[in-house]
Amino acid sequence: MNWVEGIGYLGTALTISASAMSTMIPLRIISLVASAAVITYGLLIGSMPVVLTEAIQIPFNAWRLWQMVRLVRDVETAAEGDLSLDWLKPYGTERAFAAGAALFAKGEEATTMYYVEAGCFRIPEYEIEVRAGGIVGELGLLSPGNRRTASLICTEAGRALEVPYSAVKQLYYQNPEFGFSFLKLTSERLFQSANAPVSVGGDIV
Structure with missing residues (x-):
């Protein structure tokens, strides 16, 4: 086996x-290194299909790597700082709610959470108000069975990210890493909720 074949075997490995x-992050990094090795091998043996295949994959892996690194950074910043959840916006849908609208009721099946951006929302079972940033x-x-532990009603027209x-x-x-940081963020918010006044901007129910 010569050194050219060695590069090819390295790319395969x-x-x-x-x-x-x-x-995901180590996977993307190794994939980028593997593509570089395979491209080098393809150039040395004069195989343009091999080069083209790997060259196409590099931008996709680089983009996904950048997304995951940014996500982890933003979550860690939120957990260590002001607990802002702006990093969630790309993964949700912004919805407008009129005063009196019921978002969900206690006991219903739960499939979504809400990040309040404007207005005021009330949790009647605990007499808690959730405002922007909550x-x-x-x-x-x-929760067991993914059931709502309380209800949520819009008391002042506003917006929430679903x-x-x-x-x-x-x-x-x-x-x-995201999972650990998100659990840390959730725990900190739960402690905040336990000591929160009636009107808050960061409760979890």
Whole structure:
């Protein structure tokens, strides 16, 4: 085996290693290195189809790597700072609610959580108000049977970002670092909720 074949085998080994990885950031990094090795091998043996195939994959892997690194950075910043959840916006749908609108009722099946951007929302069972910057409905993801533990009513017309649990789960499974940081963020908000006044901007129910 000469050194050219060695480069080819290296690219193959790295590709197999990337396929076996379960975490996204290392997977993308190894995939980029594998593509570089395979492209080098393809150029040395004069195989343009090999070069083209790997060259097409590099931008996709680089983009996904950048997304995951940014996500982890933003979540860690939120957990260590003001607990802002602006990083969730790309994964949710902004909805407007009129005063008196009921978002969900206690006992209903829970599939989404809400990040309040404007207006005022009330949790009648606990007499708690949730205003801009508050997150509500997250505990349904953790409750037995995914049932709502309380109701939510809009008392002042406003907007809320509706984030499906499926998006949260997908982010969690894609990157354990995100999962750890998100759990830390949730725990801190739960402690805040336990000591919060009646009118708040960061409760979880």
